[in-house]
Amino acid sequence: MHASLLIALHHLRRTLRSPGLILVLMAIPLTIAGIEYAAFGRSVATGKLPPVKVLVMDEDSSFASGFVKQFLSAGPAKDRFEVSDAGGLDGAREQFSKGNASALIVIPKGFQQALLEGRQTDLILYKNPTQSIYPEIADSVLDIAVSVGNGLIAQARQPLDQLRKLSDEGRRPTDAEVSAISTAAYRAGERLAALGALQGIAIDVQRPSRGSEKTTGGSPMGAFFGTIFPGLVLFALLFISEALALRLLRDRTRGLQRRLMMACVSRVAIAVGGVIYVVTGLLAILALLGLVGHLLFAIEIRSPAGLALIGLGFALFAAGLQMAIASLARSERGVQAVVGGVVMMVSLIGGSFVPLESYPPFLRAIGLLTPNGAAQRAMVDLIVNAQPFAHVLPSVATVWCWGIVVLAAAVILDRRRRDA
């Protein structure tokens, strides 16, 4: 055991002397986490989606067209919409192309005149074809505007129709007609005045408290990172384990291992030394990333012993995986090709890039059976959901099963290779 520890220590010292590669690999999860927070963190923290940018092209420049614009910028969607002038169809097309606007609403020339004459008229809606979510919201709000507009017109339709009829006939109205039109206009005015209550319509949204029940990951920022960071760290650990294991492979291909075997050290001690080196290295990096996550991303480190146990199980798996592949491969390039493929598949299925909650149920079930999927779930449950360790025990058992089985396979494969 003493020899194994000496060998592991020697490997670790060599790694520490040239840490550049490991540091670059450690930067990957930090970078992705930072970008994801910059992209979605604000929405998650405030619980609100970014505003919908809508362009308006007013070809009519009338009172009625002004009402449409007013409704969009100050109506029920005022907090949701950013309304700006389109600057023509070409300008709108350019804005669409840049992703700067989700929809264009054109108020055509003659819009007000058509309404006064009782003719049907259109508002033209162009949705940005490069987007799918926000144009639909713009469509919904325009739909409300049109409903309100149609409702208001309906209230005033009777006197307007009577006036238009008289105008079309080109004759003087009778006293009875004047009286009827006046009465209708007065009643329409009364109804329209009462519609001031439309401004007062409110829908208060109540959301469950973040602090009490489900999510207790500290600040919203801490909870956000606590959810995404473990998966990214596990993904990085798989690649870092490759970098660590490649040093062992190079020792083999460059004859260092043979020289060690000629010394008075058993084969088992050399193999165990290699395993201790990779596992210890991964645990140290996990601890370092956890510390950086705590300091930089405000992640609350709950149940450190539980997290360490999960980390150890996963480190055993990663070390076993790399050593098994290194035992089978003939060259460094062969190892890199196989490891790349395996790590990518495991990371995709295990939900390192996209939360498993977004997966269809069958894929989610498979994901939870992968070592990184199980480890990630357990870590998130401990850190963000503040679950007791007993709750995550099945996930921890899954990680450890993978670790023991894969490491045992690596030891058998390594022995076979040496015997051969």
Add this chain to the structure above:
Amino acid sequence: MHPLTIAWADLKRLLRERQAIFWIFVGPLIFTTFFGVLFRQQTPKPLSVAIVNKDSSDTLARALTALLSAEGVAVATAREAPPEGWAVEVPPGSTAAILAQRPVRLVLHSQEEETTRELNLSFKLRKALMTIYLRGDLDGGATPVRSPDAIRIDRRDIGVKRREVTAGFQRSVPAYLVMFTFLNLLISGAGIAEERASGKLRRLFIAPVRKRDIILGKLLTRFATGWIQIAYMLVLGVVVFKIEWAEHPWVLFAFLSLFALASASFGLLLGTLFKEPDKCANVAVWTAVLLSPLGGLWWPLEIVGPTMQTIGHLIPTGWAMEGVNAMLALGAGATDVWVFAAGFALMTVISLSVAARRLTP
């Protein structure tokens, strides 16, 4: 020695490497398939909401039920807001307020985070309330009364027929085409560091060949790799994933070729900056990991904030995705994407100039 000879020899060697084969052909296929299936365009599930009536009268609740149902919302009634899903609470006195044309405040019980589905429901709820106000009475609550349609919405396409570019394979194929072209060409720079470390580059410099030809040969190798990657993804998109490419296919190909040239030059530059191949390869991976999401390759930029959108417009992956999206969705031609193409040309000139100066045995 002709640059083409150097390029051909390098390309043959590259295509014998299993790692290169994996990341050019297998990796993109896995990513495209996985994320294309995961984020495929799905028929939106119908909205459902429970109405919790706390009012002494059920008139408003009934009117809301009728109007929301007419909008395709599945409406149920409940005594209390359920823990999951949405519920609309009609507070005491709401019906009387509506009848007296006074403002009314409903409560929407929702989940922790706002979603687009919630927004949609909230808009439908407002529309229902406004319809009730505009109708002026609640008696006909069972049947929604529609105002005569003096104004209609005419939905049109701007330029070309609408094509979905934000979901499914129609998004994943172009996005991963751009990402893997960029990633692989950046990583290919590690080849330069490796050739320097192994002494191959020194042998090449000793041979009767000009430095200019060596650089051109190395660039051609990477450019050819980019072409292989692009052609593979274009064919894969049509044959396997059945997506629609651009209205002007040759403009798209030329645009992507220019992007590949810029990426290859940048990769070459990276190769001249590092002594250790591993470090070079991992910095290349880190750079690709940084620029891919920022450029909108991992998710559509429409769903991120304005700062991130601005950053997306300033980086090469963003130019590539914006140009490709414009060509795919808006039928953009050469005149629409020339600015991005000019950006790639500038990137090529700068990267290649610095790389040429730094390339030493």
